[in-house]
Amino acid sequence: LADLPIGVFDSGIGGLTVLRALERELPDEEFLYLGDTARLPYGTKTAQTVERYALQAGGELVRRGIKCLVVACNTASSASLPALRAAFPTLPVLGVIDPGASAAVQASRAGRIGVLATEATVRSGAYERAIRGLRPDARVSSVAASLFVALAEEGWTEGEVATPTARRYLGDLKALAGDVDTLVLGCTHFPPFVPLLRSLLPADCAIVDSAATTATAVRQCLADYTRTPAPGPMRLLATDGIERFARVGARFLGRPIGEAQVERVDLTAVV
Amino acid sequence: LADLPIGVFDSGIGGLTVLRALERELPDEEFLYLGDTARLPYGTKTAQTVERYALQAGGELVRRGIKCLVVACNTASSASLPALRAAFPTLPVLGVIDPGASAAVQASRAGRIGVLATEATVRSGAYERAIRGLRPDARVSSVAASLFVALAEEGWTEGEVATPTARRYLGDLKALAGDVDTLVLGCTHFPPFVPLLRSLLPADCAIVDSAATTATAVRQCLADYTRTPAPGPMRLLATDGIERFARVGARFLGRPIGEAQVERVDLTAVV
Numbered sequence: 102l103a104d105l106p107i108g109v110f111d112s113g114i115g116g117l118t119v120l121r122a123l124e125r126e127l128p129d130e131e132f133l134y135l136g137d138t139a140r141l142p143y144g145t146k147t148a149q150t151v152e153r154y155a156l157q158a159g160g161e162l163v164r165r166g167i168k169c170l171v172v173a174c175n176t177a178s179s180a181s182l183p184a185l186r187a188a189f190p191t192l193p194v195l196g197v198i199d200p201g202a203s204a205a206v207q208a209s210r211a212g213r214i215g216v217l218a219t220e221a222t223v224r225s226g227a228y229e230r231a232i233r234g235l236r237p238d239a240r241v242s243s244v245a246a247s248l249f250v251a252l253a254e255e256g257w258t259e260g261e262v263a264t265p266t267a268r269r270y271l272g273d274l275k276a277l278a279g280d281v282d283t284l285v286l287g288c289t290h291f292p293p294f295v296p297l298l299r300s301l302l303p304a305d306c307a308i309v310d311s312a313a314t315t316a317t318a319v320r321q322c323l324a325d326y327t328r329t330p331a332p333g334p335m336r337l338l339a340t341d342g343i344e345r346f347a348r349v350g351a352r353f354l355g356r357p358i359g360e361a362q363v364e365r366v367d368l369t370a371v372v
Numbered sequence: 373l374a375d376l377p378i379g380v381f382d383s384g385i386g387g388l389t390v391l392r393a394l395e396r397e398l399p400d401e402e403f404l405y406l407g408d409t410a411r412l413p414y415g416t417k418t419a420q421t422v423e424r425y426a427l428q429a430g431g432e433l434v435r436r437g438i439k440c441l442v443v444a445c446n447t448a449s450s451a452s453l454p455a456l457r458a459a460f461p462t463l464p465v466l467g468v469i470d471p472g473a474s475a476a477v478q479a480s481r482a483g484r485i486g487v488l489a490t491e492a493t494v495r496s497g498a499y500e501r502a503i504r505g506l507r508p509d510a511r512v513s514s515v516a517a518s519l520f521v522a523l524a525e526e527g528w529t530e531g532e533v534a535t536p537t538a539r540r541y542l543g544d545l546k547a548l549a550g551d552v553d554t555l556v557l558g559c560t561h562f563p564p565f566v567p568l569l570r571s572l573l574p575a576d577c578a579i580v581d582s583a584a585t586t587a588t589a590v591r592q593c594l595a596d597y598t599r600t601p602a603p604g605p606m607r608l609l610a611t612d613g614i615e616r617f618a619r620v621g622a623r624f625l626g627r628p629i630g631e632a633q634v635e636r637v638d639l640t641a642v643v
Contacts, residue, residue: 139421140411145525150410150612220616248533251522254416262519262540265532341421345491369640 106131106336107319108167110158113141113339114346115253115289116173117353119197119312123171124335126316127323132335135162136350137368139341142250144219144288148180151221155181156188157368161338169193171319175201175287175311176219179227193322198222200318201285201311202231208307209283212239215274217246218287228287242278243287246270250290254349258293267297286310293352337363377402377607378590379438381429384412384610385617386524386560387444388624390468390583394442395606397587398594403606406433407621408639410612413521415490415559419451422492426452427459428639432609440464442590446472446558446582447490450498464593469493471589472556472582473502479578480554483510486545488517489558499558513549514558517541521561525620529564538568557581564623608634 107127109120113136120134135158137143143151155177159170170185170192172178178196185194205214205228216228223243232241248266257263274281284306286292292310299308337358339346343365347358378398380391384407391405406429408414414422426448430441441456441463443449449467456465476485476499487499494514503512519537528534545552555577557563563581570579608629610617614636618629 139417141416145412145613145616146410147613247526248519248522248528251519255518257519261536262533265536269533342416342418345416 102168105166105168106133107323108162108170109134109173110155110162110170110177111136111174111289112143112177113138114350114353117350118289118292118310119171119173119315120335121353121355122312122316123319126313126320133162133165133167133338134335135338135366136340136346138339138346139368142219143174143176144221144247144250146221148221148225151177151180152184154368156184159185159189159194161366161368163189163192167192169195169319169323171315172196173289173315175289176221179222179225195315195318195322197289197311197315198227198231198287200314201287201309202228202235204309204311204314205232205283205285206235206239208309209236209239211282212236213278213281214239214241214283214285215278215281216241216243216285216287217249217270217274217291218243219250220245220247222287228285240278242274242281244270244274244277246288246291249294250288253290253293256349256352259297263294263297264301267294267301271298271301281306283307283309289353334362338366339363340366340368373439376437376439377404378440378442378594379433380405380442380444381426381433381448382407382445382560383414383448384409385621385624386521388621389560389563389581390442390444390586391606392624392626393583393587394590397584397591404433404436404438404609405606406609406637407611407617409610409617410639413490414445414447415492415518415521417492419492419496422448422451423455425639427455430456430460430465432637432639434460434463438463440466440590440594442586443467444560444586446560447492450493450496466586466589466593468560468582468586469498469502469558471585472558472580473499473506475580475582475585476503476554476556477506477510479580480507480510482553483507484549484552485510485512485554485556486549486552487512487514487556487558488520488541488545488562489514490521491516491518493558499556511549513545513552515541515544515548517559517562520565521559524561524564527623530568534565534568538565538572542569542572552577554578554580560624605633609637610634611637611639
C-alpha cells in the first residue's frame with residue numbers, strides 16, 4: 102500500500118497547482134493525476150452532476166491503484182466528498198476546502214474573510230461552513246469570479262482585461278462585506294492572479310489558497326505509511342485534449358509538460 | 373413526418389440565438405432544443421470528443437422524433453456533420469458553418485473575410501474551407517476569441533472588460549489579415565457582442581452570423597414537407613443546470629425562459 106501513488110483528481114488543469122505543492126511537500130511520493138478535461142469546467146454545473154463525474158474519476162484512479170485520493174478541485178470538493186468517502190470507505194479522501202478554510206483562519210486577524218470561487222462553490226456555501234466550523238465568529242462572504250477561469254486558461258492574468266475584471270470582483274466583495282483582512286482563492290485556477298490581486302488589495306490583506314495547506318494535510322494523513330524513496334515519474338491522465346492539457350497545464354504546474362507524459366482516459370466507460 | 377418537430381442541438385445556450393432565428397423564419401414549426409450543458413463548452417475540446425457528444429445528442433433527439441436536425445453550434449458543426457449524416461442517413465442534418473460562410477460571401481465586397489470563433493472551430497479550418505468553396509479567391513483569417521464565451525455567459529458584453537478583450541481579438545485579426553471587409557461571428561455565443569464590435573470596426577465592415585442564413589437553409593430544406601399550422605409550445609432539453617439554462621439562456625433566446633419549460637436529460641445513458 103505504501104508504495105502506491107497518491108491519486109489527484111481535478112476537473113482539468115487547475116489542480117496542477119495542488120500537485121505542485123504536493124510534490125514539494127512529499128518529494129518521495131509518486132503521483133497519479135487525472136484531469137477531466139472532456140467535461141470541464143465543473144464550476145457552472147450542478148452539484149449532482151459534479152458528484153457523478155467525481156465518482157467516475159475516483160473509480161478510475163482506484164482501479165489503477167492509489168493509497169489516498171486528493172480532490173484538487175474546489176467545486177468537486179464542495180460537492181462530492183461524502184459520496185466519494187461512501188464509495189471508497191477504506192481510502193483516505195481529502196478535499197481542498199477544509200485546508201483552504203484552515204489557511205484562511207490561520208491568516209485572518211479579525212475574522213473578516215472573503216472568498217473568490219466558482220459559481221458552484223459559492224452556491225454550495227462550503228467555505229462558509231468550513232471556516233465557521235473553525236472560527237464561529239468569522240464573517241465570510243463569497244463572490245463568484247467566473248471569468249477568472251477563462252482568463253487563466255487564456256493566460257491573461259494581468260493587463261487591460263484582467264485588471265478591470267479583478268477590480269470588479271473585488272468591488273462586488275467589498276460591496277457585500279466591506280474590507281476583508283483575508284482573501285481565499287477558492288478555485289485552483291486563481292493562483293496565477295495573485296500578483297494582480299496583491300496590487301489591488303490593501304497591503305495588510307492576506308491572500309491564501311488551498312495548495313500548501315492541502316499538501317500539509319496529505320502529509321499528516323499519510324504519516325503512518327512509510328515509503329520506499331526513489332519514486333518513478335509523475336503520471337498524468339486527461340479525458341480530452343492532450344495537447345491543450347500539456348500546453349496550458351504547464352502554466353499551472355510551473356514547468357513544461359511533455360505530451361508523451363499525458364495519457365488519455367475515457368471515464369464514460371466507468372460506471 | 374411533416375408534423376414532427378425540428379431538432380436543434382447545441383453545446384449549451386448559445387444555440388438559442390439560432391432557435392430564435394428559426395422561430396422567426398418558420399413560425400408554423402415546432403422545435404425541440406437540446407443544450408448539452410453538462411459538458412459545455414465544446415470549443416476547447418478535441419474534434420473526436422465533440423463528435424462523440426454530438427452523436428449522443430443527435431441520438432437522443434432522433435429517439436424522441438424529429439424531422440430534421442440543426443446543429444446550432446459552430447464547434448459541433450465543424451466536427452460532427454459527416455458522422456451525424458452517416459449515423460442518421462435518412463434525416464436532413466444541417467450545420468451553421470455553411471450558412472455562415474454563405475452569409476459572409478454574400479456580404480463581402482473584396483473577399484477579405486475575418487472569422488472570430490472558438491479554439492476548436494479555428495483549428496478545424498471549417499470556415500476557411502466553406503468560404504473558399506463558395507469563393508475560391510477569398511482571403512479568410514480566423515482568430516480564437518475564447519474569452520467571449522465566458523463573457524457572454526457572465527453577461528459582460530460591453531464595458532471595461534469586454535471592450536479591451538474585443539479590441540485585442542480584433543487586433544490579432546488585423547495583425548494576421550490587415551483590414552477585413554466582413555467579420556463572421558463563428559460561435560453562437562458571439563451575437564451579443566455585435567454593438568461593441570460595431571463600435572470598434574470601420575463603418576463599412578459587415579458583421580454576419582449564421583443564425584438568419586441557417587434558418588433560411590432549414591426553410592429551403594423543408595420546403596417539400598407541408599406542415600399543419602398551430603404548433604405546440606417549444607420544448608427545451610438540457611443535460612444539466614436547468615436554473616442556469618433558463619436564467620442565462622434568456623439573454624440568447626431574447627425572451628424569458630421558465631424553468632418548467634426545460635427538461636433535464638441524461639446523455640451518458642445513450643450509446
